[in-house]
Amino acid sequence: MRSDPADYQLVAPNTLQGVVSLLAEEPGAWLPIAGGTDVMVQYAAGKLPARRLVSIWNLPELRQVEVLPGEIHIGAGCTYTDLRNHVIVAREFSLLASAASWTGGIANQNRGTLGGNIGNASPAADSLPALLVYDAELILVSIRGERRVPYRDFHTGYKKTRLAADELIQAICLPRQFAEYVSYTRKVGARNAQAISKVCVAALGTIRAADGAIENVRVAAGSVAPVPIRLVETERLVMGKRAEPSLLALARKTVAAEIKPIDDIRSSAKYRAAVAGNLVQEFLLKLGSSKPS
Numbered sequence: 001m002r003s004d005p006a007d008y009q010l011v012a013p014n015t016l017q018g019v020v021s022l023l024a025e026e027p028g029a030w031l032p033i034a035g036g037t038d039v040m041v042q043y044a045a046g047k048l049p050a051r052r053l054v055s056i057w058n059l060p061e062l063r064q065v066e067v068l069p070g071e072i073h074i075g076a077g078c079t080y081t082d083l084r085n086h087v088i089v090a091r092e093f094s095l096l097a098s099a100a101s102w103t104g105g106i107a108n109q110n111r112g113t114l115g116g117n118i119g120n121a122s123p124a125a126d127s128l129p130a131l132l133v134y135d136a137e138l139i140l141v142s143i144r145g146e147r148r149v150p151y152r153d154f155h156t157g158y159k160k161t162r163l164a165a166d167e168l169i170q171a172i173c174l175p176r177q178f179a180e181y182v183s184y185t186r187k188v189g190a191r192n193a194q195a196i197s198k199v200c201v202a203a204l205g206t207i208r209a210a211d212g213a214i215e216n217v218r219v220a221a222g223s224v225a226p227v228p229i230r231l232v233e234t235e236r237l238v239m240g241k242r243a244e245p246s247l248l249a250l251a252r253k254t255v256a257a258e259i260k261p262i263d264d265i266r267s268s269a270k271y272r273a274a275v276a277g278n279l280v281q282e283f284l285l286k287l288g289s290s291k292p293s
């Protein structure tokens with residue numbers, strides 16, 4: 001351990017109101033800590049710049065999943081285990097349930113939260129491509145009130161977000177309109193558990209009954225750009241067409257042209273581009289061979 005606990009202060013108000021009041025007193029002075037699975041890695045390495053931590057772990061207001069007729073609101077403090085065990089998440093948001101199932105090992109899933117995965121703002125975070133294709137919106141809360149922002153606008157650059165210094169992510173809202181879509185997701189890493197993604201993809205689509213063409217398509221990828229991204233050019237290319245070999249070849253090229261992968265300790269830009277193309281092709285093959293909606 002390269003940090004000395006005596007250098008740090010940790011407080012744990014037991015209500016959401018208590019936390020946002022503290023954040024408002026000195027915006028930016030307190031770092032929220034939920035499960036701590038990212039924060040404590042920095043701490044252990046002696047690289048945690050924040051010295052004052054406010055625990056939001058297990059706050060009841062952040063731990064609920066509210067199921068409404070048109071959408072579900074997942075509390076930002078829900079753990080991966082909570083997500084894996086939730087019937088509606090498993091049934092209607094399988095991309096998120098799958099991401100939860102391969103985010104670290106079981107111990108990590110019992111502590112790590114969806115809000116923490118968003119707040120940590122890593123381009124390799126496994127749940128974020130799913131949030132992009134599901135058109136997630138975030139409820140942000142402070143003593144000034146609540147505001148709702150589309151998740152696609154939240155990550156503005158590498159490790160940068162639109163979260164104000166006095167705000168918390170309260171909940172993640174997902175519209176309940178994709179349950180009938182064909183879904184596809186894959187993580188490619190050194191191994192399944194306890195490995196950060198080299199590339200991860202989440203995708204949804206439907207096939208038109210009249211002619212077997214692709215009528216809806218949504219594809220997002222992580223670890224291929226400074227933030228998780230929708231592959232909008234590739235989506236545009238394949239919309240309204242049948243998933244035939246010539247289209248798949250073109251789609252691979254389009255994927256390579258619209259991502260911006262880098263070389264780092266986990267992988268190379270070349271490998272990431274090849275794998276991203278393979279995964280999108282695998283999705284399109286699955287979609288093309290599915291039953292029309």
Ligand SMILES: Cc1cc2nc3c(=O)[nH]c(=O)nc-3n(C[C@H](O)[C@H](O)[C@H](O)COP(=O)(O)OP(=O)(O)OC[C@H]3O[C@@H](n4cnc5c(N)ncnc54)[C@H](O)[C@@H]3O)c2cc1C
Nearest residue numbers: 034035036037038039104112113115116117119125126169
């Ligand atoms: C062994 C191990 C394996 C891992 N494997 C994976 C993996 O496979 N895939 C993956 O994506 N990640 C992985 N991670 C990273 C981590 O587990 C996830 O990012 C997790 O979701 C973080 O959640 P947390 O609650 O622990 O966040 P914390 O560490 O508590 O916080 C992380 C950041 O988010 C902020 N934050 C937390 N909650 C909120 C909130 N409600 N509002 C605003 N800001 C907030 C904190 O201030 C901090 O900046 C792994 C980590 C470890 C230690």
